[in-house]
Amino acid sequence: MSHVVFPSSEPCTVRRLLIGLLGLGLALALSGCASLLPRGVAQTSKPWANFNQAHAAFERIQPFVTTTAELREQGLDPLVTPNITILNYADIVRRLLPPSGNDFALDPGIRACMQAQTACRGFEIEQRHIDRKRVGNFWLDFLDFRRETTTTGWRFNMLLLVVNDRVVYKLWGGQPDISEVEVTRNPLGPLQGFGQSVLGRY
Template sequence: MGWLLGVTLGLEGCASWLPQASTDPVYFTTFEQARRAIESIQPGRTRVQDLKDLHLDTVQQPNTVVMSYADILRRVMGGSVLAKHDLAPGIVHCIEAHDACRGLEYSITSIHKDRVGSFWLDFINFKRETVTSGWRFNALVLSVDGVVVYRSWGGQPEVNQVDRQRNPLGPLQEIGPAIVTNH
């Protein structure tokens, strides 16, 4: 009877052996913090150097893409049938400024992936369940001669997803395709 209790307790603790992964932003801890920072930018008033105080410089946001004039054209026009009058005034101002136009594209993410369930069923590939949670934020800031002329933001305020994978044959599930492709 004692061995049964030991095995049960041992198997129960195995769930902590399942893999976990996370991607966390350097500064912002919530979607709302990132949104408020972008919304506090005042086109025509905020200077690019002021972005550092908002934690929106390329040092504090290491995954920021610094965009050239050509990158911005591809991003906002990108083969579309839009005319200049269809675009926001800040975008038009930036496009007309040519090489004086610069952009910053932010991709700020906080994602956590946890495998849940039975360690043994997961380990022998019968059943795997992954819970993904967090948020994704993206923003575009355009400037001309060091002054912000346009800003916009979007993203997913809440990511909550469960991926379930069942393999009725467990570890043998992958053998079939391997045999077919190797012969």
Template sequence: MLMLLLTACGSLLPRGSTESQSGFASFESARDAIERVKPYETTVAQLKDLGFDVQASANVRQIPYPEVVARLAPNPSVPLAMLDPGIRDCIEARQLCRAYEFSFGRQNSYREGSFWADFLNFRRRTEITGWRFQGLIVARDGVVLFRNYGGEPQIKQTERQSNPLGPLQPAGEAAGALIKR
């Protein structure tokens, strides 16, 4: 009975997830959608059909013009003629240019290892998996001038924490902080 109890304890470890809501199930589906956006052809109204609704999407940020310039042309020594035509047209349009940053993703975290070592704060190991996508769309007069994307197609992280004092570790850290004062 004790063996059954100890082996089943792993399922008692915490699990969690974080999701930035979007209509995309993966980095690849978001990437494929933004690659269908054609500069100087796609309209802002058409973005909605591709999953990038600038008005109603969650996790979309409208970037103010000064920040747009800082992001798209961060080095003033680069001549305007060397920039992408869409970036150049945006900079020349000034306040008429609009930039939208879309941030989507999903992360799952779960603890692995011994329930008792975790519960008593001796050892904790957390596995994190998921993906993150960031897309940038720049438009003027309702027409997309430029689009770009980046992110992390596959997140796989392991966090390890070891506390030699187990449940007494926080008390030791608190006492150390008091001594430093």
């Protein structure tokens, strides 16, 4: 009596296992490549960690009440704190006084500064945190087919006028939430600029 021998399924199972492991390794490698994309951060270190802290500090300042000593307690000392610009009287006039020279409609704090003249100083505080990051497929980016850059962060600037060591005027501005996406596509990838470079020789 003859016996029928069926082929073993072990080689097929091993082959499938190897293919699965290879696919998993390739997926992990491609996902890990994203961490190789360039990233840059531009920020000022002090005095606030985020936009909300900066705005809260502004709200605590009261014109004709807050003194420069109290500003120093909040970390706003132009001689110590980085990124504070000291404005003299001429700088303030150029920025805040209207071309007509009529100060009738000006804020009382600005008028007090104009009357004090050289006894008035200005403190301009500017802080930002900008994070630029390239995202997307590493190989498309590396070969210059497609590059996607995201920019996030915030900006805050504050202007204070001080007369006789007391704040008389305050103003703020900025961007609480910066969110930008820039996408560059080159259909020819690394060869995109090749034609221009060749034609430029002639």
